[in-house]
Amino acid sequence: MNQLQLNHKSMFETVYQTMQNNSGIWSSNTTVSGVVTALLGKIGDLNDALTGQLSNYKVVTQSKNQAKTTLVALTMAHAMAGKGFGAGSGDTTLKGICKITETKLKEMAEDELGNFCETIYDAVSVVIGSLAGYGVNSASLLQWSNAIGIFESKLGQPQSARQAAASYTAIIGPMIKEISTYIEEQLDTLILQYKTSNLIFYKAYKGSRKLPKNGHRTTVKVTGVVSEVNVPIAKAHVMLVASGQNVRRKITKVNGRFMFARLKPGTYVITVSANGLVAQSSTITVAHAGSVIQNFNMVATGGIRDA
Numbered sequence: 001m002n003q004l005q006l007n008h009k010s011m012f013e014t015v016y017q018t019m020q021n022n023s024g025i026w027s028s029n030t031t032v033s034g035v036v037t038a039l040l041g042k043i044g045d046l047n048d049a050l051t052g053q054l055s056n057y058k059v060v061t062q063s064k065n066q067a068k069t070t071l072v073a074l075t076m077a078h079a080m081a082g083k084g085f086g087a088g089s090g091d092t093t094l095k096g097i098c099k100i101t102e103t104k105l106k107e108m109a110e111d112e113l114g115n116f117c118e119t120i121y122d123a124v125s126v127v128i129g130s131l132a133g134y135g136v137n138s139a140s141l142l143q144w145s146n147a148i149g150i151f152e153s154k155l156g157q158p159q160s161a162r163q164a165a166a167s168y169t170a171i172i173g174p175m176i177k178e179i180s181t182y183i184e185e186q187l188d189t190l191i192l193q194y195k196t197s198n199l200i201f202y203k204a205y206k207g208s209r210k211l212p213k214n215g216h217r218t219t220v221k222v223t224g225v226v227s228e229v230n231v232p233i234a235k236a237h238v239m240l241v242a243s244g245q246n247v248r249r250k251i252t253k254v255n256g257r258f259m260f261a262r263l264k265p266g267t268y269v270i271t272v273s274a275n276g277l278v279a280q281s282s283t284i285t286v287a288h289a290g291s292v293i294q295n296f297n298m299v300a301t302g303g304i305r306d307a
Contacts (some may be wrong), residue, residue, distance in 0.1 A: 004290045007212045008176045009050070012043050015183060018208040022201045025194065035186045042179045049172050067151040068113070072105045074144040075117045081134030082124040089130075097123045111234075111254040114152040121145065152254075169293075183209070220263040220286045224294040225256045226272050232256025233298060236274040242266050272296045 019026070019036050026032040079098040086095030097120055108116060121144060124131070128141050188209070195202045226236045236252040240260050250258040265286050273279040277298040286292055 005172060005176055008180065009046060010212050012179055014208045016040060016043060018204055025198055025201050032190050035190060042182060046175050046179065049175060071117060071147040071151045072102060074147050075105060075120060076102050078124045078136050078144055079120050081131045081136045084134055085127060085131055094123055114148055117148050121148065220265055221291045222260045222263060222294060224258055224296060226252050226296045226298060227256050228277065228298045228300065233274055236272055239271045240268055242268045270294055274298065276301055
């Protein structure tokens with residue numbers, strides 16, 4: 001849920017609370033009572049969707065963070081052993097490869113960390129039989145190898161949690177639009193009758209209908225995933241073109257994702273290409289600030305893509 005959507009959610013809840021605070025005025029009106037009850041149900045459904053989105057993203061984040069912590073710890077243990085052995089044996093190449101800090105590993109881009117650790121692994125595995133005195137051995141080497149594989153798999157996993165979060169994300173926008181329309185067409189028209197009979201209540205209600213501006217974004221962010229038969233494609237070329245704005249280019253990450261940030265509302269043409277795949281283009285029009293998702297499912301041409 002982006003900030004604009006959160007602002008709408010806050011407005012919905014403020015409207016409902018204002019109605020509750022003044023229930024003595026309208027409770028005898030069965031039509032108003034029915035609309036307010038229905039509004040509470042719609043807000044509850046929206047909160048459930050938001051909870052589902054956040055809880056599933058939390059599963060993804062926690063799972064990946066745990067895998068990264070394990071990988072960093074095992075990499076440091078073996079790298080320090082390799083560095084010590086390289087210094088003692090005069091192997092300057094091994095010593096140089098293993099010269100790494102925990103801070104650098106933690107701050108490294110996630111799509112680079114796995115490959116970097118594999119480079120150290122390849123160098124250390126050759127001399128693992130000589131590293132028992134440094135506290136590592138063939139058993140810990142296997143744990144390290146598994147940790148590299150697990151971390152790399154987490155860049156796109158757990159898939160079920162990601163899919164669940166995406167499903168909730170997909171329905172939040174339409175739910176907000178539905179609630180906005182419901183309030184406008186139902187509650188707004190019913191409250192008009194109180195403009196003459198209870199002006200204080202009427203003004204309080206009108207005040208609750210104002211959309212908060214907390215963190216309101218003035219820019220557009222476009223994100224998406226490039227895939228082939230639901231398999232993410234890394235290193236695909238993504239080009240974004242808009243009238244009056246510079247051409248912008250991105251390369252997809254290992255999980256197939258790309259992102260263009262700080263864009264203006266308007267019409268954009270996004271073109272995706274990759275070796276061995278048919279290039280695709282999509283035109284999107286963004287009327288308001290916020291986030292837009294545009295995915296691409298590519299089709300092979302018979303060629304072989306770069307790994």
